[in-house]
Amino acid sequence: QVQLQESGPGLVKPSETLSLTCTVSGGSISSSYWSWIRQPPGKGLEWIGYIYYSGRTNYNPSLKSRVTISVDTSKNQFSLKLSSVTAADTAVYYCATSITGTTLHYWGQGTLVTVSS
Amino acid sequence: DIQMTQSPSSLSASVGDRVTITCRASQSISSFLNWYQQKPGKAPKLLIYTASSLQSGVPSRFSGSGSGTDFTLTISSLQPGDFATYYCQQSYSTPPTFGGGTKVEIK
Numbered sequence: 001q002v003q004l005q006e007s008g009p010g011l012v013k014p015s016e017t018l019s020l021t022c023t024v025s026g027g028s029i030s031s032s033y034w035s036w037i038r039q040p041p042g043k044g045l046e047w048i049g050y051i052y053y054s055g056r057t058n059y060n061p062s063l064k065s066r067v068t069i070s071v072d073t074s075k076n077q078f079s080l081k082l083s084s085v086t087a088a089d090t091a092v093y094y095c096a097t098s099i100t101g102t103t104l105h106y107w108g109q110g111t112l113v114t115v116s117s
Numbered sequence: 118d119i120q121m122t123q124s125p126s127s128l129s130a131s132v133g134d135r136v137t138i139t140c141r142a143s144q145s146i147s148s149f150l151n152w153y154q155q156k157p158g159k160a161p162k163l164l165i166y167t168a169s170s171l172q173s174g175v176p177s178r179f180s181g182s183g184s185g186t187d188f189t190l191t192i193s194s195l196q197p198g199d200f201a202t203y204y205c206q207q208s209y210s211t212p213p214t215f216g217g218g219t220k221v222e223i224k
Binding site: 004043044046047058060062095096100101102103104105106107108109110 | 118149151159160161162163166167172176179204206208209211213214215216217
């Protein structure tokens with residue numbers, strides 16, 4: 001069974017860029033869809049976007065202007081960049097994999113990112 | 118975006134109880150409805166996909182039904198490990214959207 005692990009800074013300053021990486025083990029990233037989802041503390045889930053292993057992306061329109069998702073097949077990793085962050089971007093960020101793109105079969109454990117000066 | 122509305126937002130139940138959670142979509146999503154379970158401090162876990170298909174390894178006491186706009190998640194006999202928050206999610210169109218969650222607590 002594929003396993004995912006998020007990594008990156010836990011604290012980002014306002015107006016800066018949030019950068020996270022998801023490392024995939026137990027399977028190849030050269031198949032399936034690879035997604036990012038976030039959850040503000042005590043709140044619900046918001047889908048950020050996905051990348052297909054070929055590089056094709058699909059982003060949530062609410063975040064599209066600030067989001068970039070990329071894949072590095074040589075490292076079996078994919079990444080999230082979210083620019084111009086504010087306190088509203090404080091959340092636990094999850095990476096996940098999907099066969100279909102929109103059903104999220106396996107998730108990483110999540111990483112809390114706080115936006116604060 | 119398709120809006121997903123869950124009810125109730127929370128419920129209290131006892132071990133052994135039958136529990137039903139409902140989810141309504143703002144437009145028809147056919148059977149493109151998934152259910153997830155989330156325990157405190159943990160990632161969501163896929164329980165049911167396409168409305169009624171049980172994900173591998175999920176106990177058979179969990180079942181899902183519905184199509185179009187109205188869906189149901191049923192736990193036939195609540196077990197101690199089932200106390201958690203449950204989310205529905207539509208996978209009919211992007212962006213996929215989630216319901217607000219139903220927290221199942223111990224009575």
